[in-house]
Each structure stands twice: as C-alpha cells, then as structure tokens.
Amino acid sequence: MKFIHTADLHLDSPFLGLKNHVLPNELWEKIHQSTFDSFQKIIDDAIDQQVDFVLLAGDLFDREERSVAADAFLIAQLNRLNDHGIEAFVSFGNHDYSTADPASFGYPDNTLVFGNQVETKKYTLNDGEVVAVSGFSFDKQWITQPMIQNYPTAVDNVDWHIGMLHGSLSSLHSPEANYAPFTLSELQEKGYDYWALGHIHKRQALNEQQTINYSGNTQGRHINESGEKGYLLVQSDDKRLKTQFIPTAPIIWDRVIISLDEVSVDQLVEAILEKIADLHYSKLHFIRIQLTSQTAVDADLLTKMSDGDLLDELQEINADKWQQLNCWITSIEAPQVKSLVYSSIDQDYFNQAKAETLNDEVFDQLLKEFNKQPAFIKDEVGAKEAKQEIFDQAGTILQENVIHDGTQEDKSK
Template sequence: MKFIHTADLHLDSPFLGLKNNVLPDELWERVHQSTFDSFEKIIDAAIEQKVDFVLLVGDLFDREERSVAADAFLTDQLQRLDNNGIEAFVSFGNHDYSTSSPDSFGYPDNTMVFGNQVETKKYTLSNGEVVAVSGFSFDKQWITQPMIQNYPQAVSDATWNIGMLHGSLSTLNAPEANYAPFTLTELEDKGYDYWALGHIHKRQALNDQGTINYSGNTQGRHINESGEKGYILVQSDGHQLKSEFKPTAPIIWDRVPISLADLASDQLAESILETIADLHYAKLHFIRVQLTSDSSIDSDVLAAINNGSLLDDLQQINADKWQQLNCWITSIEAPKTSNLVYSSIDQKYFNQAKAETLTDDVFDQIVKGFNKQPAFIKDEVSTDESKHAIFDQAGQILRENVVNPDDVEDDSK
C-alpha cells in the first residue's frame, strides 16, 4: 500500500501584507499562484508514484467562500487522480467548513467526501487489501468539542485502519487548541495504523514510529511558516508503515541573520543585498533579514529599521534584482541587544518596566482587536511566534524612544 497525506492547501490564499507598489507584478503572480502550483506538484507525484489514494485533511481552501477558480482547480486535480485510478479522501476544516451534502460538490467518482459526523469509508486496493478511513468535515468555524471521542475503534475486517482528523492537541496553550481537540493517548487508543492530521502548519510526527503526523501546509504564506513545505508519502513494509516528507512548495520563507559589523554603514541596503547574493538561492526565497550586533546600534540605523525606510530602500533595489537573487526581502528585524538603553537609565528598571507592560493580558487585548477580521487573520496573529515578534518590536521602539536626561533642556535655568 502506498498513499499521500496532505493538508492545509489554502488554495487562493490572499497573502495579506505582501502586495505593495514595489513588489513586481510578475513576482506577485508567482506568489498568488504558489498554493496552486504546490498542490499540482503533489498530484503529479501521486501519479508518478502510482499511489493507491490521497488523503486531503482539511483547509483545502483558504476561506468558506471559495473562489470559482480555486474550486474548479481542485476538481480538475481530483479528475487527474480519477483518470489514473487513484482514490481521494477529502475532509473540510475550520477555514473551508461546509454543511453541504458531500454529493453536491460535483467531484469525480473517485472522491470520497466526509460529512459533518464522523464516519468510516472502506476502499479495496488492487491487491485485495481493505482500507478503512475514518474522518469528518467541520460544519462551522469553531468546533471545541473533542470529536476524537466519536471515532470508532480499529475494525478487524480491514487490513489497514486510518484516521483523518483536522484539529489540535488539547495540551497546546494556544488558540489552535480550540479546534476539535484531542490527546495523543486518545489517538493511540483507537488502534489505527496511521493518523493523518491537519490544521497545524508545522510538519511534525507525534510518535516515534512516524505514524501520527501533521503534514504541515503545502506552501508557507508568511515568515512564521518558514522552511520547506509539501506532503508525506506513506508506504507499507509488511504490516508496518513508513513515512517520508517530500517538498513541493515553489517559495521558501526563511530568516537570514546578518551582522551589522559586516556591513558598510554608509551603504547599508546595498551591503545587505550583496550578502544575500552570496547565498545563491536555487529556489525562490522570501526572507526576513535579522540584523545582529554585539554592541550599541547607531540611532539613525535603528530609526531607519523601525520607521521602515531601510526596508523601503532594500525593496526598491530588490525589485530590479529579485530574479538575479532569486529572493524577495519582506521584512527586517532589528538586533536584539541588551545595552541599547542610555547609560543614565538603569537597565534593570527598564527591563522590569518592559516585563510589566508587555504582558499576556496586553497581548489578549491586541488579539481581541482582530475579532471582526476574517478568522485566518486572527489565527495567524494569535500564535506565540507572532506574540514574541510583536513584543520584540515594541521593545525596540521603547528603547529608541527612551529619553536621555542629559539631552533634555532644563527650562528652570
């Protein structure tokens, strides 16, 4: 038996925040097309590998109101599988939830769509082995109840028992844990041969055997989804299953640390791009430049980072050289140094004030401000990595604006 496990395609993702008047049109088209291109490569691989079936575990679309183009594209790719005798199992997640009848989507005959209640679908392979696949589709954005309790135990009249579940570990201390939560013990107790998980965009195995996996999303959409993205190929070896990650994403998001000490201060933007050119990217990269420093930073440099002028300069040059560099710089991160507060200000008290100001309660208030925004925006802002990035930036701005008493004029004189 051989199959592909993939999830979180987010077809037609809007890639919020990337489009601006500097980003070249050709590059933007490649960005917008990237979720489609990655999935098409997955279907190419399914056909080339002659897999028995493909599991699509939720969030195939970026939002409930899927575009006509995205819907047609998915149907075309499922048809390609059907033309090659490959079955497809589909469930919808919190982004593309649906209450429609599985028969109403107009997918080809090879496609089995799970309804809103947990159900088991059986499929007989060409060698006579029987596969029992259990799963469900979200009927609303938020499903906080543990749907894992509705999954049946592994059945003895199937050669292979597989679970598809779009959700998250209940032990996560994050908003992601509000989606069909489960525990690792609950998954293992079902006795399934493989769990195909979706929702968490970071690829990871939850057990040592590599049979309980998040495949991650198929195309990173921002810096917090960095690294290679793709699918998991699963193959049987006797009655054991072995899983292997296969990359398909046309764009890689990454962080690039660069020391300020290695740059020409009078030509900062040009020096940064020269450093990046030495990386010789073979695949298109979208990067965040992480500037580092072992000493205090020139106030003009810090201001240029925080007010966006350095990024503007970089992107103006990058717009003409992105094909040559095979990369686009999306953001700059200021150095994290501990000695940026003026010497007349006690560093201890500055750190204490920062800790008392930038709290989890403050972050919760920030997140609440996104309640009226689409769910996928709030999801991304709510992550721990986003919180750290926001607090780091706030700390840098606080340092920049600390007033040195020696520089303040005394009006009483």
C-alpha cells in the same frame, strides 16, 4: 499500499501584507499562484507514483468563502486523479468548514468527503487489500469538544485502518482547544495503522514509528512558516508503514542573519545584498533580514528601520534584482540586544516597563479588536509565532524611542 498524506493547502491564500508599490507584478503572480502550483505538483506526483489514494486532511481552502477559481482548480485536480483511478479522501477544517451536502460540490466519483460527524469509509485496493479511513469535517470554525472520542477503535475486517483528523495536540486549557483537541494517548488507543493530521503547519511526527504525523502546510505563507513545504508519501513494507517527505512548494521562506558588529551602518545595504548573492538560491526565497548586535544599536539606524526607510531602500534595489538573486526581501528584524546604554533612563526601569506593556494579558485585550475581522485574520494574528513577532517589533520601537529621547536630552545639555 502507497498513499499521499497532505493537508492545509490554503488555496487562494491572500498573502496579507506582501503586496506593495515596489513588488514586481510578475513576482506577485508567482506568490498568488504558489499554493495552486504546490498542490498541482502533489497531484503530478500522485499520478507518477501511481499511489492508491490521496488524503486531504482539512483547510483545502484559505477561508469558508472559497473563490470560484480555487473551487474550480480543486475539482480539476480531483478529476485528474479520477482519470488515473486514484481515490481521494477529503475532510474540511476550521478555515473551510462546511455543512453543505458533499453531493453539491460537484466532485468526481473518486472523491469521498467526510460529513460533520465521524464516519468510516472503506476502500478496496487493486491488490485486494481493504483500507478503512475514519474522519470528519468541521461544521464551524471552532470545535472545542474532543472529536477523537467519537472515532471507533480499529476494525478487524480490514487490512489497514487510517484516521484523518484536523485538530490540535494540546490540553483543553490552551487556545488550540478550539480545534478538536486530542492527546497522543487518545490517538494511540484507537489502534490505527496511521494518523493523517492537519491544522498544524509545522511538519512533525508525534510517535517514534512516524505513523502519527502532521504533514504541515504545502506552501509557507509568512516568515513563521519557513523551510521546505510539501507532503508525506506513505508506503507499506510488509505490515509496516514508512513515510518520506517530498517538497513541492515553489517558494521558501527563510531568515538571513547579518551582524552589525561586522559591518558599518553606511555599508549595511551593500552587505545585505552581497550576503544574499553568496547564498546562490536555486529556488525562489522570501526572506527576512535578521540583524544582530552585541552592543547598543545606532539610534539613527533604529529610526530608519522603524520608519521603514531601510526596507524601502532594499526593496527598491531588490525589485530590479529579484530574478538574479532568486529572492525577495519581505522584512527586517531589528536586533534584540542584551544591554543598552541610555543617558536618561535606567535599563532595569526600561525592562520593567516593557514587561508591563508587552504581556499576554495586554495582547489578549488587543486581539479582541480583531473580532469584527474575517476569522482567518484573527487566526493569523493570534498565532503563537505571530504574537512573539509583534512583541519583538513593539519592543524594538520602544527601544528606538527611548534611545532617541535620551539622545535628544543629551544634545540639550
């Protein structure tokens, strides 16, 4: 038996915040097309590898109101599988939840779509082995009940039993409890041969045997989804299953670290571009420049970063050199230094003010302002990685303002 486990395609992702007047149109087309290209590569591999079936574990689309283009693209890829006798098992997640009759989607006969209640579908492979696949599709954005309780224990009259579940490994008291929460022991108690999980975009195995897996998303969409993205190829060896990660994403997100202790402010732009050129990217990269420093940072540089002037300068040059460098600089992260020298404010006082201003309670209150926005926007802003990034950027702005105010006071003396 050989199959592909993939999830979180997020076809037609809007890549919020990337489009600006400097970004070359050709590069924007590559960004917009990247989720489609990655999935097409997965289907190419499924055909080349002659897999028995493909598991699509939720969030095939980025939002419930899927575009006509994304819908047509998915159907075209499913038809390619159908032409080669490859079955596809589909469950919808919290981004593309649906209550529609699967027969209305226009999918080919090889595509088995799970309904809103847990059900088990059986499939006979060409060699006569019988596979049972259990799963369900979200009928709304948030499902707080542990749907794992509705999954049957492994059936006896099949050769393999696989579970598909779009949800979160978490306690019921965490924010992730909105997404069909489960525990590792609950998965193991079902006695399945493999669990194909979706929803968490970081690829990871939850057990030593690597048979309970998040495949991660197929194309990173921002800096907190860095590194190679793709799918898991799963093959049987006697009665054991072995997994192999296969990268397919055309764009990789990453960080490039630059120490301000080793370069002057006047030479910073040149140093950044030289560092990128020395990396010799073989695949298109979207990068964040992460500045570090062991000492207090020049106030003018902090102002230049918080105003966006430094990024603008870099992107103006990058627009002409992105093909040569095979990268695009998306953002700059200011250094988080351990101690700063102020002329008018005590470090302890600043740290106390920062702690009172940037905390979970304040963030949760601000997050309520996004209730009127599309659900996928609130999901992205409320993510753990996004919250930390917002805290870091806000802290930098506070830091810059304190240093600037202190400098002005010194000049007035």
